[in-house]
Amino acid sequence: EAGVTQSPTHLIKTRGQQATLRCSPISGHTSVYWYQQALGLGLQFLLWYDEGEERNRGNFPPRFSGRQFPNYSSELNVNALELEDSALYLCASSLYGGGYIQYFGAGTRLSVL
């Protein structure tokens, strides 16, 4: 069974640009979560999507947004990139939402120059 897959592995952008990160959950999982892991810090919750709807959002500005597609894959968009957005962005999926085991992907390393 394939795990959570994320693309691209690395992404280099300049300040002010937009970044799009993609995530495919484990087959059968309906919930997708996004986390930011800045260097030396723990994981910070960004967004949770379930059945195509945004269910919860972390303390991040509105330029962090996303969506979930009918096949349960998800996209994270970061607009007006700032230097401090440089981080590892991790996607996780779970069988159902809330309180179920979250399985993580390998992440997308976003570097903002």
Next chain:
Amino acid sequence: GENVEQHPSTLSVQEGDSAVIKCTYSDSASNYFPWYKQELGKRPQLIIDIRSNVGEKKDQRIAVTLNKTAKHFSLHITETQPEDSAVYFCAASQGGGTSYGKLTFGQGTILTVHP
């Protein structure tokens, strides 16, 4: 919102020794507490989890204990091996409310097991 504090930030042990990592959480509504291991450059992997209706859970050399009254939970690794060296994260989650669905993570513990 929920806040999770994790200690120590670094832990160095000799092979064969035990290692203990402790976390405290702030929201008494939290009811699910997973532990993840993240090796350098790899994804976080769940190693053990516990729910609020259980006080202790074991899986071979790994155990987790939960004290709901004190709002803290701990990871215990016995007979440590060099391959246990990694960053360990605790997390807390709720089944409802404003923190529904999300995991709130501790800051991580860098465990080094010396051969």
